[in-house]
Amino acid sequence: MKLKLMLLLSLAMPASADTLADALASAYASNPDLAAQRAVVRQVDELVPQAIAAVRPAVTPSASLQQVMGPSFQNEGRLFSGGVTISQPLFRGGRTWSSIEAGEQRIFAARARLRLVENSVLVNTLTAYADVLRTAEIVKLNENQVRVLEQQLRASRDRFEVGDLTRTDVAQSEARLANANSNLIAAQGAAIAAQQAYQRVVGRPPVDLAPIPPLPPLPASAAEALALARDSAPTLLAARFDEGAAKADVRTARGQWLPTVTLNATGTYQELTGLPNGVGTRVVDGFAPGVGVTASIPLYSGGLTGSAVRQAQARQSQLLELIASADRAVVEAVNNGWAGVETARATQVSAKSAIAANALAAEGVRQENSVGSRTILEVLNAEQELLNSRVTLAQADRDVAVATYTLLASIGRAEAIALGLPVEAYDVAVNAKRVRGIISDWNVDPDPRRTPERNHAKKKAQ
Template sequence: MKFARHFFRSAIGPAAFILAATTPFAAPATEPPPPAPARIDLQTAIGYALEHNFAIRQARERIREQEGVVVEVKAQALPNVGAGGNYQFGEREISNSQPQSNHGWSLNLTASQTLFAGGGVRASIQSSELVREAALLDLKAVINAALLQVRTNYYQVLLARERITVQEENLRLLEQQLKTTTDRFEAGTVSGFERLRAEVAVANAKTPLISARNDYRLAIEALRQSLGLTTRRTESLDSAAEIVGKLDFEPVSFDLRSATESARANRPDLQRLSKLVAASERAITTARSGYYPRVAAVGGWEAFKGRTLAVSDGREGAFIGVQSQWDIFDGRATSGRVAQARSVVEQNRLTLVERELAAEVEVRRAYSSWQEATELVEASGRVVEQAEEAVRLANARYSAGTGTQLDVLQAQVELTTARTNQVQAYYNYNVAIATLRQAMGLTDALVQG
């Protein structure tokens, strides 16, 4: 019991020191969120997202993690140097030293270098480097997907704003029509029914305007999320920054065959899977290394307690040699690991072929959507011109007394529909171009380098 009390009393001090030394410092306070740009156009949105989008930031961290894995694996090919020490206090009767003593100590410094490991070390290094390259390609794929989302959300904001403009213009024209009808009713040239119908038309026009304004607020929040713009303030992005830009139509040509070939050559997700296939093939060599002995050169220095506890009285010396370990029979564990590695290779190959097929289908769908959007833009432009002329003629006929109020209201409804369809077609066209480029494996057009 005296020995136990003495041992634990001696151990409390070093253990407490080790615990204090390894306890991490308190994490620094979270940095304040970056301010929103004062003016957000598409170029600014893309640039901001590259720095602050959370999916992109997480992908960068995965690369940093994989770089650490590469360093760890490469350490197997480098010399390993370690130092150790031991101090014992026990009963004299169980001591192995001569003369027997209830105290004992030893020190050692050992270095080892792997000489042969069946090719497993080299294969592991190659595999880890290929996985790191796959992580870089994954970052590129994440960037492409994130920037496509930013573009889509940015265009959605512009679309919602254009819809507000269309509905406000529609409401203004209907209110003007109501004023004209009211003046004519007071002059006794039209019935009260026509004034009532004009009032109903104005009231009905307020509903889509309210919905358009709400869609704009929601689009703003979706854009803020895709940008990675965090804020502790209560104001919206629209009040903190001016969002500029306009949906337009700039003709762009694509070829389906060239788009498909570009996808096979440039899509980072396909390139990433190719790297993973190559990495898994190296893993077979790593697994097969278990069939071979592992040989390492070792050397070092050791010191032991001598006749007294004094270090100067200790015994010491250097040594050098070769160590080998060979699992002649391991219960077929190595065979199992080889079978698993081969299965992983085949799974990765099948995944690559499946993804290549999915990429081709994705390109064809995006190309078809681009064709549809192009045709809709061209058609919607002609319809708006015709609808504007129809409204002008309906108003002229109504003023001349040869047309009815119903003709005017119907023409105005058709004009609003045509303008709404046009801005929707512009939105679909711009999104279709961005989606097709992403399907082709091309980086966003506004990304420098």
């Protein structure tokens, strides 16, 4: 009873009815897992401006004030000195440009992983949506089964009273009704769990969900799906970009063997104040500007540079293997996804045929029982077989939808743009372009606690 009350309350939440497109759009706009991954991409965006900063000038002012003491610790005045140093790197062995390239490759990898999370979140949303529909349908089927068995029990008791049936027949009807009530309670519990999963993914409770619309088209064959996946699967693209970044890291490490050339400009000023003889102020050096070029080349670093290069090469070697691993995972995912779609579709067709046959059989057994040629147990078994086939169809309908979206995700097509969702797509390039042009040390973003919407996408106006 408590489960039934919770189920009814959850279904009676005041809100407008949801469609699958609404649910997917809500998840895309505000799901916290997806929003968090967008923030990860913005973190990685900063790698490029940090690398570019290495070729920009560095300005360092300095100042000091010292108390000057004589041989007998008498006061000789205060020495003030100040200056500014400007350093402009001219050549860093190519490390700046390889660092920029590595940063760009890691940005592309982060964007690919964002696509991976997007695909996962939207598949999870579809799954939660389909699970709510499936569990709600199974609850209705079990409620109907309870009503049918209640009628059957009443009829059995009436026939027992007139001596047409035995006490065993009545007991069989009572047992089946008790079992049906148990199944109904389990189905209601599963429905509540499905609703909670939906709220976790979408961000609001499900209300009067519309049936799943026609599913998106799939590639014509498993081979075509695999070819598409090898071009656009996020896991494979991320692995390739990771290896590209590691390749650039090798060049950065090799750059430590090359010379470094820096242009330096300095300006210093010194004066001695507060002299004991009352003279007042005496300039010691005055203003002294200077310009120079510093060049250095490492001849020996104790093996450090060679070790850094070997380490970077080993990292690249690892990531080359991970590309092969990602390719195998994509092949597995696509083939399993394709098999899952075909299996679910076949089960769906079989379940429809089974419903038609079991409905006919149940009606025939009921009629034959009324004339005494069939037992109560046979009637109960026929009703159970009909229920089982209807539950199988509800599960198969859900499985076809989930398998379709899972296959689309394996090739990188379960995304907002590909699915045509009513949302404004989150543009990953906007932030990267913005931060690349920032040269100020004090240009920072607002407090994240006050701007959570930065990680969210927007729905299109209806």
